[in-house]
Amino acid sequence: MHYFTPVQTQRRRKHIPDIRLVNVTKRFGNIVAVDGVNLHIYDKEYFSLLGPSGCGKTTLLRLIAGLVHPDEGEIYIGDRLVNEVPPEDRDIGFVFQTFALFPHMNAWDNVTYGPRVKGFNIKKAETIGHEVLEMVKLHKRLDAYPDELSGGMMQRIAVARALAAGARLLLLDEPLGQLDAKVRNEIRYEIRKMTKDLELTAIHVTHDQAEAMAISDRIAVIKKGKILQVGTPKELYMTPKSVFVAYFIGESNFLEGYVSNLSKRGAVIELRGGIKVQARVQKTMEKGEKVVLAIRPETIVIEKGIKKSKNSILGIVERITFEGTDIRYEVRLRNQDLVVVVKPSLVEEWLNVGENVTVSFSSGKTHVFAYPEVGLREELTVE
């Protein structure tokens, strides 16, 4: 299905800009919410700012919108430095987490608010209103007030309102946070499809990595006001550059150890209890360095009994959790480390609690990171 294109958006679609942030810092008292951020978001890209609560991602979005002003650095929309440009002159559409639909206006007045305050003639404002309401499939509810609409409907109206204002850049602040899981899944694809059909640039803030992975062209992972890594969902998942990214994107087992040997093919990592495994390491690592070995649960092979193969460790199944499509085993290794192994529930023969097993993994599917200065537990804290 192809969406209608609002007149205003159609007129401007060729001028959708890149967004650039150069050394942007924002402080609230002693708290540094955004810390020297550099970021380039491309024209027509669906970009997500992903991070735990309080990491500064919403502040970053509000900086781009002009709702807060940077203490340092520059923000460009296209070639235009917008640090001092008020929000109404940035040609943006902002969808708030709580939707912020005006409670004293019905759906129609909410949606046509943008065209009206921008001084479009009434006919043009009405054309746009009808188009966007049709687009979000709510043209039959134009008389409804926000408190008469469901969460999903309010969300659609909020997006329609932002689009009707002729936004070239759509900023979405946790737009799905208040919706039920089913509705959330449905709407996230709708929003992506809409922005792609209208050739808009979208910046989407979320703390839900699954949501970010599902809809984004690229994602920036943020922690404590700093961008840790920017990449496509696949890049972030396959080649995380830090322990935190490996932890926050997808799921990982983290085993502490030392680099016991280095060779051209990789390295030998000595885990607790003297267990040695082979893994890929970064070039900068040195022999004897304390490291964290990360392995994705779904890349681990688990077999009954004692098997001898490369990178295999013996253990006992401690807990089994059935998760519908997957089955999740928690295995206590012989060095007392705990690893999680995830397998498809329908195709695997199930193991039992207390059963002796061998877990093994390919060295090519491991990631080795320098041990965090603050300690592993602190590094992985998301609060």
Place this chain on the structure above:
Amino acid sequence: MPKPKIAEALDRLSSKAALKNTIYMLSIIIFFALILLPPILGIIIKCGSIQDVLDQPKLMSEAFKAIAASFGVALFVSFIDVVAGVPMAWIITRGKSKWLNVLDTLSDIPFIVPTATLGYSLFLFWGDLGGLSSLFGVPFVSRGWLLVVLLHFAFSFPVVVRVMVGALLDYKLEYEQASRTLGAAPLTAVRTVTFPILKHSLIASFTLAFARSLSETGATMMVAGAFINGPIFIQKHIGEEGALVFVSLILIALSSLVFITIRLLGPKLRMPVRKVWPKAERKLSGSVVTSSRNGITLLIFFVIVLIPSLFVAIPAFEAVVTGVLPEAIGGLGVWGDYWQSLSLSYFVGTVVTLLNVVIGLPMAIIIARRKIGNGPSAILDMLVNIPIIVPSVALGASLAIFWKENFAFVPEIWLLIFAHLSITYPYFVRSMSAAVERISIELEEAGRTLGAKPLGVFRTIIFPLTKYSMFSGAIMMFTRSVSETGATLVVSNLVTAPVLLVNWVENEVSTSTLGLGCGFLILFSFIILLVLRLVVKGKETY
């Protein structure tokens, strides 16, 4: 810290439904028996005396003129109050200066100054040759309607500022931000989004200012001169029951009509949100216009509200030089009566405040939590406002008729306390019920599911979260009681401080004596408020 045994026993008792219902029922009975009905019944039982006025066309026409003047001043002043008070509240809540806290506190000053004193202070500033007039050589504003308007503006302005500051602090800024991101200029965003959402608070602030202006007597007497409005008319005909009943009835009926109209039509009032003038509103949102608006607002506040309200302090300083101060401290001459009346004022203020907390708190909870069902609770909510709209002098006169003619054994001091209870009760119930309403019922439910008894929930959850509202409600009651003049004059022969000050003005005592008398009243009220504020702050340990 272990809970005292008495608290435990009270907690246990509070879970008994019969006891809870008895408390609620008692608070409703006391409200009707002491607060609402006596002032109304006092007038109604004397309805027959209206004939005296109807038989005197001249008196009747004077009465109508006075009533019209009351409404004219109240409507005009409330309108100007909102126009000037909203930008002031805006500066306080949206400004970035570190001095805003000071400004916020300063805006409460006219609350602290007893109204009779405020009237005198304004007269000194605008009308007396020692004030602003010294610049011109002739009285700048003589006693009369203009000075009444200036006075009513000064004492009702803080009401609007207080209500609107609260509303703006509670307002979800996201609506305005959403409007800005959709392309609205700041002024457009405020006009089409913020004000319509805050419509109820705007109406409430207008209504409160209107009621305050309509019922004020004491201060108005100080500045009215030949100008006569409803309360002054009643005061001038204090011995004539007919005139009193006639004007009171019409004032109550008309103001009730205005209030009911506002209540019914207010929610239906639509602000023009569809029409937008993007270019003009963008220009009006510019920094020049905004700075000018802020400047004018501050100028109005300082020149028309704050400085005139505190102007009385200047002759008080003179008193130090002229030797009046030692006389005053020694209680010599007129000062013996002064200290006596001051003690009486503070005694009555304290008793009234404590009594109202006890009888008003259950009522506030009934209204906020709809304890007796939606309909009856809403009716109580409306009835609680009535004592605010009755002119205080009419309320006092009516109470005097009701109690003296039916219950002559009631001592005068109690009549005075009953009058002040009626006048101040709505302030406390209003602010407490609004505060309780703001607390999510889930917090109470959480407390109960964790094992707390109803009283325990109040002590540990509701009270800590509402203590500032309780405090501000208590402040309003106390200051209102201490400054009350109109009702006090007619309900009893007891001389409170404001009554004494009015007498001093009428007897033309020296400026420095009067100034010092007013100055003491302001100073002591300020100290009491400061101590109360510190006590509340010191207990902030949860």
